[in-house]
Amino acid sequence: LAKTTQPISMDSYEGQEVNITCSHNNIATNDYITWYQQFPSQGPRFIIQGYKTKVTNEVASLFIPADRKSSTLSLPRVSLSDTAVYYCLVGSGAGSYQLTFGKGTKLSVIP
Amino acid sequence: DGGITQSPKYLFRKEGQNVTLSCEQNLNHDAMYWYRQDPGQGLRLIYYSQIVNDFQKGDIAEGYSVSREKKESFPLTVTSAQKNPTAFYLCASSIGSEDGYTFGSGTRLTVV
Numbered sequence: 550l551a552k553t554t555q556p557i558s559m560d561s562y563e564g565q566e567v568n569i570t571c572s573h574n575n576i577a578t579n580d581y582i583t584w585y586q587q588f589p590s591q592g593p594r595f596i597i598q599g600y601k602t603k604v605t606n607e608v609a610s611l612f613i614p615a616d617r618k619s620s621t622l623s624l625p626r627v628s629l630s631d632t633a634v635y636y637c638l639v640g641s642g643a644g645s646y647q648l649t650f651g652k653g654t655k656l657s658v659i660p
Numbered sequence: 661d662g663g664i665t666q667s668p669k670y671l672f673r674k675e676g677q678n679v680t681l682s683c684e685q686n687l688n689h690d691a692m693y694w695y696r697q698d699p700g701q702g703l704r705l706i707y708y709s710q711i712v713n714d715f716q717k718g719d720i721a722e723g724y725s726v727s728r729e730k731k732e733s734f735p736l737t738v739t740s741a742q743k744n745p746t747a748f749y750l751c752a753s754s755i756g757s758e759d760g761y762t763f764g765s766g767t768r769l770t771v772v
Contacts, residue, residue, distance in 0.1 A: 592763025
C-alpha cells in the first residue's frame with residue numbers, strides 16, 4: 550500500500566484559498582487518491598477522489614500532476630467551519646480494502 | 661435518509677469485561693470496516709468485511725472480534741484481552757474497495 554506524507558498542520562485566514570499537498574511517491578498504477586475531512590469527535594467525511602489531472606466538486610478541487618507522485622487539495626475561500634483534520638489516502642482498486650489513514654493535516658482557520 | 665448508525669455514543673467498561681459496539685447501515689453497502697482512533701492520531705484498521713459471513717483482520721485485530729451475519733450489521737466486541745481499549749471507535753462502509761467510505765459518528769469507549 551502506498552504511503553502518504555502530508556504536513557502536520559497549517560494555518561489560514563478566513564477567505565483565503567488553502568492548498569494542502571500530499572506526497573505519495575510509490576503510488577501504484579491502479580491507485581486512486583482520496584481526501585477526507587474530520588471534525589473533532591466525528592467520523593471522517595469523504596471530500597473528493599481522483600486518479601489523474603484535475604477533479605472539482607462543490608467543496609474542493611484536487612490537482613494531480615502527470616507523475617501522480619503527489620496531489621494537492623485546494624479549498625477555495627475557507628471559513629472558520631473548515632477548521633478540521635484533512636486526510637490524504639491512496640488505495641488501489643478492486644481487492645484493496647485496507648486504506649490507511651495517517652495523522653492528516655490539521656487546518657486551523659483564523660478569523 | 662441512508663447512513664451508518666453507531667451506538668452507543670459513549671460507553672464505559674470496567675477492566676476485565678467484554679463490550680460490544682453496534683454498527684448498522686442502510687446504504688446497501690457490501691463492505692464494512694472498524695477503525696480505532698487515539699487522541700491526535702490517525703485511524704487504524706481493526707477488522708473489515710467484504711461480504712456477509714466473511715471478515716478479515718486489519719492492522720490491530722488483537723483483542724477484538726467481529727461478526728457479519730447480516731449485510732446491514734457489523735458489531736465489534738472489545739474483549740478483556742485488549743490491554744488498552746480506551747479510544748474512539750469508528751465504523752464505516754463502502755460499496756466496494758475503490759469507493760469512498762461513509763463513516764458513522766463514532767463510539768467513545770472508556771475503561772474505568
